[in-house]
Amino acid sequence: MQLMTDPVTVSTGITYDRDSIEKWLFSCKNNTCPVTKQELSDVDLTPNHTLRRLIQAWCTLNASSGIERIPTPKPQLDTTQIRKLIKDANKSPQMHQKCLQSLRSIAHGSERSKRCLEAAGAVEFLASVIKKNDSTVIEVALQDGVELKRASDEALLILCHLDTSQTGLKKLINYDGEFLESLMNFLRFGNFQFRGQAIMLMKTLFEVADPIQLINIRPQLFNEVVQTLSDKVLEKASKATLKLLVEVCPWGKNRIKAVEAGLVSVLVELLIDSMERRVCELILLVLDQLCRCAEGRAKLVSHGAGLAVVSNKILRVSQLATDRAVKILSSVCRLSANSRVVQEMLQVGVVTKLCLVMQLNASGKTKERTKEILKLHSRVWKNSPCILPHLLTSYPS
Numbered sequence: 001m002q003l004m005t006d007p008v009t010v011s012t013g014i015t016y017d018r019d020s021i022e023k024w025l026f027s028c029k030n031n032t033c034p035v036t037k038q039e040l041s042d043v044d045l046t047p048n049h050t051l052r053r054l055i056q057a058w059c060t061l062n063a064s065s066g067i068e069r070i071p072t073p074k075p076q077l078d079t080t081q082i083r084k085l086i087k088d089a090n091k092s093p094q095m096h097q098k099c100l101q102s103l104r105s106i107a108h109g110s111e112r113s114k115r116c117l118e119a120a121g122a123v124e125f126l127a128s129v130i131k132k133n134d135s136t137v138i139e140v141a142l143q144d145g146v147e148l149k150r151a152s153d154e155a156l157l158i159l160c161h162l163d164t165s166q167t168g169l170k171k172l173i174n175y176d177g178e179f180l181e182s183l184m185n186f187l188r189f190g191n192f193q194f195r196g197q198a199i200m201l202m203k204t205l206f207e208v209a210d211p212i213q214l215i216n217i218r219p220q221l222f223n224e225v226v227q228t229l230s231d232k233v234l235e236k237a238s239k240a241t242l243k244l245l246v247e248v249c250p251w252g253k254n255r256i257k258a259v260e261a262g263l264v265s266v267l268v269e270l271l272i273d274s275m276e277r278r279v280c281e282l283i284l285l286v287l288d289q290l291c292r293c294a295e296g297r298a299k300l301v302s303h304g305a306g307l308a309v310v311s312n313k314i315l316r317v318s319q320l321a322t323d324r325a326v327k328i329l330s331s332v333c334r335l336s337a338n339s340r341v342v343q344e345m346l347q348v349g350v351v352t353k354l355c356l357v358m359q360l361n362a363s364g365k366t367k368e369r370t371k372e373i374l375k376l377h378s379r380v381w382k383n384s385p386c387i388l389p390h391l392l393t394s395y396p397s
Contacts, residue, residue, distance in 0.1 A: 026111025082120035196237030215252035242282035
């Protein structure tokens with residue numbers, strides 16, 4: 001039997017153990033009462049002191065049976081305390097340091113604590129520290145000692161740990177552009193850890209951005225993002241970078257901006273080395289986006305390994321990777337296939353791979369697209385000695 005140690009009541013009048021209901025509301029992101037199924041108008045949890053005292057009394061009565069009395073919970077943190085902490089931060093460097101240390105401690109607490117921080121304005125405060133590029137050196141207490149960090153670096157780490165809500169993220173990206181510029185400074189000058197954190201925060205920001213903001217992304221951002229991807233900062237950060245590019249490339253002239261930043265060449269090199277399924281899929285997703293513009297296709301076919309490495313992933317990674325790789329080759333064959341490209345596709349094994357797709361159980365749309373590609377250049381490919389005889393049986397007429 002597990003005792004209720006900290007009973008709290010929600011707005012529907014039902015009482016739950018605090019840890020359980022906070023997990024339901026914050027970690028599982030539900031907004032209903034588990035018992036009544038009613039939507040909760042707010043997520044304020046009111047301590048049920050009467051029930052707690054009854055449980056403590058019961059524990060005392062049953063102490064002889066080995067039941068330990070539950071402790072009285074510490075008072076919960078509230079937004080007033082945090083607002084005062086933030087307000088006092090500007091009084092002195094010592095108070096500023098104390099504020100960041102406290103925010104760090106709270107941010108590593110429960111989901112309720114994180115939401116309390118956001119409601120009290122901690123997101124805006126941390127963003128202001130980052131925007132100012134505050135280079136004040138502060139002490140950060142760790143389990144095994146003390147580490148010295150710049151205030152802006154510490155603010156970025158805390159902000160990333162907060163799991164800010166969509167509303168909070170929209171406030172950040174709606175700043176006058178300075179906040180994104182500040183994150184770009186981390187990409188330019190930060191170490192691997194902070195570059196990775198900045199990329200992951202950018203990804204979450206662009207996921208909630210409106211179309212106008214996505215269309216107006218500056219070319220410089222693509223330069224920094226591509227350099228970060230090229231440097232292979234962290235595996236987790238690389239995936240976040242690729243997801244960011246999937247999010248932003250379809251908008252406006254972002255494909256061209258990304259191509260001009262050298263993204264196609266970087267993606268091809270990464271695809272050569274990558275064996276991890278999800279990374280390959282994301283790279284092919286981005287390449288598919290870039291090959292929808294002439295500039296992207298031109299860069300792919302001009303890369304010595306471009307067509308070969310894309311076709312190499314067909315039938316070797318996943319169905320999604322195969323679908324995207326065929327889609328990339330379709331874009332090239334329909335829109336950018338001069339005689340040199342058509343011959344290269346034959347020589348490096350692209351056509352052989354496409355014939356294999358026709359023989360195997362690829363998805364209907366992918367098989368249809370493959371058929372179109374093979375028919376498109378059948379005059380050059382069909383009777384070539386580069387294709388093994390047993391594969392010619394699957395060549396569409």
